Amino acid sequence: xxxxxxxxxxxxxxxxxxxxxxxxxxxxxxxxxxxxxxxxxxxxxxxxxxxxxxxxxxxxxxxxxxxxxxxxxxxxxxxxxxxxxxxxxxxxxxxxxxxxxxxxxxxxxxxxxxxxxxxxxxxxxxxxxxxxxxxxxxxxxxxxxxxxxxxxxxxxxxxxxxxxxxxxxxxxxxxxxxxxxxxxx
Numbered sequence: 001x002x003x004x005x006x007x008x009x010x011x012x013x014x015x016x017x018x019x020x021x022x023x024x025x026x027x028x029x030x031x032x033x034x035x036x037x038x039x040x041x042x043x044x045x046x047x048x049x050x051x052x053x054x055x056x057x058x059x060x061x062x063x064x065x066x067x068x069x070x071x072x073x074x075x076x077x078x079x080x081x082x083x084x085x086x087x088x089x090x091x092x093x094x095x096x097x098x099x100x101x102x103x104x105x106x107x108x109x110x111x112x113x114x115x116x117x118x119x120x121x122x123x124x125x126x127x128x129x130x131x132x133x134x135x136x137x138x139x140x141x142x143x144x145x146x147x148x149x150x151x152x153x154x155x156x157x158x159x160x161x162x163x164x165x166x167x168x169x170x171x172x173x174x175x176x177x178x179x180x181x182x183x184x185x
Contacts, residue, residue, distance in 0.1 A: 002043050006160060007055050008167050010037070012063040016157055016171055022054045034058040038166045056166050076101060082145075083120035089129065089139045092122050102126045104145065105133060119145050 007025035009017045020028075026045065028034035038057035045052045079101060086093050088102075102121035105111030108131055119141060121129070129137045161167040 002045055002054055005040060005043060005054060006164075007040070008057045008157070008160075008164070008170060009034070010057065010059040010170060011066065012060045014059065014170065015066075017060075017064075017066065019157065019160060020058075025055050025058050026052060028060075029055060029058060032061065034060050037170075056164065057170055079115060079118050080120050082115075083143070086120060086142070087122040087125050088119040088142050088145070089121055089125040089134070091142055092125075094120075094122055098122065100126045102129060104141070106131045109133075116145055 003021060003023045005022045006019040007022055009020050009025070009028075011017050022040070022043075022045070025034070029036055035058065036053075036055040037059050038055065040054040040056040043054040045054055077096060080096055080099060085095065085099065087099065099120045100123060101118045102125070103111045103113070104117050104119060107113070111117050125139065129139055134141055157167075157171055158173065161171050161173055167173075
């Protein structure tokens with residue numbers, strides 16, 4: 001499954017952006033949107049005419065301002081992941097198809113569509129709550145939605161870097177291992 005291998009995508013400023021598939025990474029490199037910084041040793045992709053080294057780390061050639069985009073866009077899957085794919089009213093687990101996003105303060109009352117005002121909810125609870133606040137509906141939230149993705153992507157990248165040593169210097173984790181060993185000793 002060489003095409004499914006993950007590749008670390010960096011902004012032009014070397015800021016970690018996300019993980020992409022090897023197929024997506026090769027497409028970005030081929031279109032000259034990104035350049036290869038590290039190769040995934042031992043992994044190649046073969047076509048009838050060519051052999052491509054699979055990248056492990058790529059960097060965009062043009063800087064993308066992701067901070068302004070992050071604040072404007074509320075990603076449904078990020079909120080579901082934050083809430084562990086669990087209804088925040090009854091605790092029922094579900095998939096992305098089973099769960100909806102519920103506005104804690106209803107939009108009709110001025111509630112905004114921002115991460116701090118959205119929670120995962122099953123269809124039953126979302127309908128039961130309706131156009132009321134959780135207090136009015138007597139449906140307390142199981143968790144506090146205020147701490148959304150602060151560090152969610154970073155935690156995902158840190159977890160993935162456990163098996164990919166070449167990523168650690170781009171995620172500023174190469175010295176983290178040494179400090180943990182020093183604390184134990």
